[in-house]
Amino acid sequence: MSAFNFIMAAAAAAAETKEHGAEKGSGVFPPLDSSTFSSQLFWLAVTFGLLLFLLSKVFLPRLGGILEHRSNQIADDLDSAARMQREAEHAEKSYEQALSDARAKAHNVAETTRASINAEIEAEMQKADEEATRQMDVAEGKIKALRAKALSNVDDIAADTAKTLVESLFSGKIAAATATKAVKAQG
């Protein structure tokens, strides 16, 4: 309540002051006081003119130059980045080419080696087979000879046996030739 009263009093005081100020000052609202216009216009022209001169001749060209330099730099950098990427792609391609070449070559080498080894193995096997066959033949011949020999011995042994048997049974003597003849007649 008292605050409200005070605000009213303050407003009244402010209004009074304004009137009071009007009495002792030039009597016009300062922003409309035409006696100050010439000075303000003059100094506005001087300061704004100076500002315009400084900005248009010095600062803005400098700032524009900085911005342009940066955008050029960025464009250059992007260009060289694109170039490097192309180069990298190229390098990758040739690397892959080389890799597949090497792989094919290695494959070839492996194939040839395997083929030659196979051929060698086959030749060795064949040689071994032949050797074995030959030895078998030799052995077979030996066995045949032995067998024939053994068979001819059997007749002798039979004749001997027969002679000895007859002589012991009949306690006499017979000629070997007779025994052999008898055995052969039986056989």
Add this chain to the structure above:
Amino acid sequence: MADPLDPIKQFEIHRMGSELKIGNFDVSFTNSAFMMVVAVALISAFMFFGTSKKALVPGRFQSIAEISYEFIADMIRSTAGKDGLKFFPFIFALFMFILFANMLGLIPFFFTTTSHIIVTFALAMMVMTTVLVVGFWKNRLKFLKLFWPSGVPVLLKVLLVTPLEIISFLSRPLSHSVRLWANMLAGHIMLKLFAGFAIMMFAGLAGAAKVGAIAPFAMTVILTPLEILVAFLQAYVFTILTCVYISDALHPGH
């Protein structure tokens, strides 16, 4: 006690130093002139430190300078087109000058240059002169097409559109200057009034009632950022309207 609290007193102009005269005209250096000099000095310092290093990766000052450069350049490009960029230094200077004058005025005890109608009117007349000179120099009499828009029936044009266009064109310097001036004036009067109330209530009331001074003080605190916004906004509005008017001068056919 009431005298320093007078909300109008802040707009008074005092002479600093001795009286200067050119012919019959008083051109004495005043507090208003001093604030203009301060504004120009600060803008120059800002632009100087913003461009002194020429760094590829900008520092703080350079960043702000670049942002303001791009801000104004984009504004011109979007409203007046690429050929409006010829006026870039002028528009940039206008924006910076008004912005710094408005902002400096918000510092207590500092004078607000743009709170005087003659200053804003002079700036608006600079814009209008530029528009008229460029408009007639570039388009000759075709500049008058501004008042004779195509695609409107002739009768309607003669009776309504052209008179209105002419009136609106002629009132531009006034509206352009009064908008800025009135905003600055009203804002500063309001701030001063509430601040003055706070002081008066605190000094005049007894005991616990002094707490009541918080209300006008809070208003001052709330109004200050608003006035900072207005200071920026009015500089922006003045500048973008300048771009629009210059666009008219460059392309009068709409």
